[in-house]
Amino acid sequence: MTALVINVRLHDGRYHGEGDWPPSPARLFQALVAGVGLGGPLANADTAALKWLEKQKPPLIAAPLARQAQGGVLFYVPNNDGDAIGGGPLKVAKIRTAKVFRPYFFDPAVPFVYVWTLSEQQSDNDCAPNDDDEAHARRICALAERLYQLGRGIDMAWAWGEIISKEELEDYLSTYPGRIYRPSTGGSSTTLPSPCLGSFESLKRRHEDFGKRFKYIHDGKDWKVTFQQPPRPHFQPIPYNSPLSRQLYELRAPTPEASFAPWPLTRVVDLVTKLRDGAVERLKTALQGKEADIRRALVGRKPDGTNDISPEHRVRIIPLPSIGHFYADRQIRRVVVEVPPTCPLRADDVHWAFSGLDVVNAVLTPSGAGEFLRHYGFGDDGRYRVWRTVTPAALPGNAWRRRIEPTRKLDEAKGGNERAAEQMQAATAVCQALRHAGVRAPVESIRVQREPFESAGSRVEPFAEGTRFAKERLWHVEITFDAPVKGPLLLGDGRFCGLGLMAPVRDMVRGVQVFCNYHWPD
Structure with missing residues (x-):
């Protein structure tokens, strides 16, 4: 050939x-x-x-x-209408047109x-x-x-x-x-x-x-x-x-047995931060002169907190808690790193930076156990209608709950109307988060709450400790779509920090009560 x-x-x-x-x-x-x-x-x-x-x-x-210029370059181009000015070149400014170009740089x-x-x-x-x-x-x-x-x-x-x-x-x-x-x-x-x-x-x-x-x-x-x-x-x-490049890693103990080294679920943001910063330092040493691209691809934010790159171009680090069984403890043993095709860094360079990365009492090791990914809807056949958060979502907008001073819980207790209004605002913020994540499927229903949907999960408050995300904006979310949606699905402002990770609910049957007249045989 x-x-x-x-x-x-x-x-x-x-x-x-x-x-x-x-x-x-x-x-x-x-x-x-x-x-x-x-x-x-x-x-x-x-x-x-x-x-x-x-x-x-x-x-x-x-x-x-390549990267495209954020602002345009203004050009003034003369029209093909010289007869309108009598053919005089000194009058060409009267027939020029302003055009804005946004070139790609590479x-x-x-x-x-x-x-x-x-x-x-x-x-x-x-x-x-x-x-x-x-x-x-x-x-x-x-x-x-x-x-x-x-x-x-x-x-x-x-x-x-x-x-x-x-x-x-x-x-x-x-x-x-x-x-x-x-x-x-x-x-x-x-x-x-x-x-x-x-x-x-x-x-x-x-x-x-x-x-x-x-x-x-x-x-x-x-x-x-x-x-x-x-x-x-x-x-x-x-x-x-141009498909993204995806690599699954496992957190293994630095011992001869190399057993799993699970990471606590509620410290997911800390894990992502350590992995991200470690990869940044590795890449800075290996790729001299590309510090700006490295920070844009992995950090994505300027020192003042504003975005430095469009989210769809950033490297995404996704810790995967252990789920799929009633007795699963939901600790984090695996991490997925996704490099989009438009990332300013090469995918093999990014995967090299994460491979063998040292975390506290753990080493990030490449894994071939791809079957675990099905629990989070990865793959072409992973499409589901009902999704629930495993880690709470940091919702955008005005989805904040009113904070109550711990010493005044009884005096400042919320009434039913206030709680309903907060949940309505949070549901509206979920729709906004779906747009930010590029999910366009129509939504049938939304549930928001502070408690986990599964018994092995955790309430939202511990996830906020030591992070930039206030606990009042964290919510567990259940979404039912009109049509099946493909995973993985991450929502909210913390989706690049491990928050807002959702898992599909398989074979979910809504509660139905049936009343009938039945006579037991004599």
Whole structure:
């Protein structure tokens, strides 16, 4: 099996294209056509190669790690309306338009990579591509050398192509310092336009009609100008999936027996803090000059407490209490570390930093016991309607309970109306927390309380000791969704500190009372 690989480098390490990240296969296809079209009409061999490329399956994409500017860059661009100012260049300010660009920034030394496998067009006798495919692929490699931009006109670029074996491709991708995006058959948050049958002809037709968009019609003594928008190019939307990297660890004692070293459930925030800070120090030593990216990826907050990165780009440390059995003590013996595909750090670097990390009387050890994850709804088949918190959620907004001075419990006791109002505010905050966590499924019912839903659990107050989360904002939550929801599910402002971890309730049957008239036989 061989593969056609197109490598593209942008000169300035900036990408100004809007609506897609990484740059879509459609953009690359248009850039190839534009590059070869600079020399005039396309040769028959070039046309045949481009039509061959549009028939291939969507390519795999590898893109460098990038961050998008928070604020936009303002550009003033003159309109194509010089006649309105009489053609005077000194008056161009009157027809300019303000545009705001939010470019992506990345390392210009890391290329964008587009990979088409050629095994689907193989001959009947062997697994090598046939002669026509080989010729078309090599022609595409030649066309890649004429590419001069990718994205907007200010995104100057150059490219080169090569045909490599499957083994060479796997070795290259395994060490690629970026993210891999693969075409997906299911739903995905990333959908990119890709060439399909008829894409080349649509670009050719658009180019021809672009020169005819203005027409002058004689109307008596006057001339009228009409404008016709050129047709849009034809591409197909393809979902791309760049799955997160997940590693399960176990807390093991530093002894020859290496038995489990359980961590108390109510000290979950302390555990996450120790693991996070230990990984940060390891990465700072190993990755010199990347301290800012390390803090953004693992800490996520600036010294003043404000967010330094979007939550979906942060590394997530999830302690997993022991559940799944009536006698499970709910102490923490396992930890999952998830690295999203858009994290500014490489996943293998992050997992290396956590592997073997020393905690108090415990060592974080990689584990292959993935079957335990099903207790928390991990996996494609883990979808459930009813979810309950194992660790309480630190709810956002005004979900705080009124604090009562311990010495005045009787004098300041809450009435039923006040308790109901607090629970209603907490339920509203749960809906807000679901939006923050990216859960869009409709909710059927919500229950909130301070007590755990299971006998082996713990009330919310001990979880707040020694943390930045006040006990008045901690709640145990049960949510029933209208449709099954996939795990893992973490809610609230403390979801990056181990709080708000939920577990699905399997085979839950609501209490039903049945009354009937029944006569025992005589």
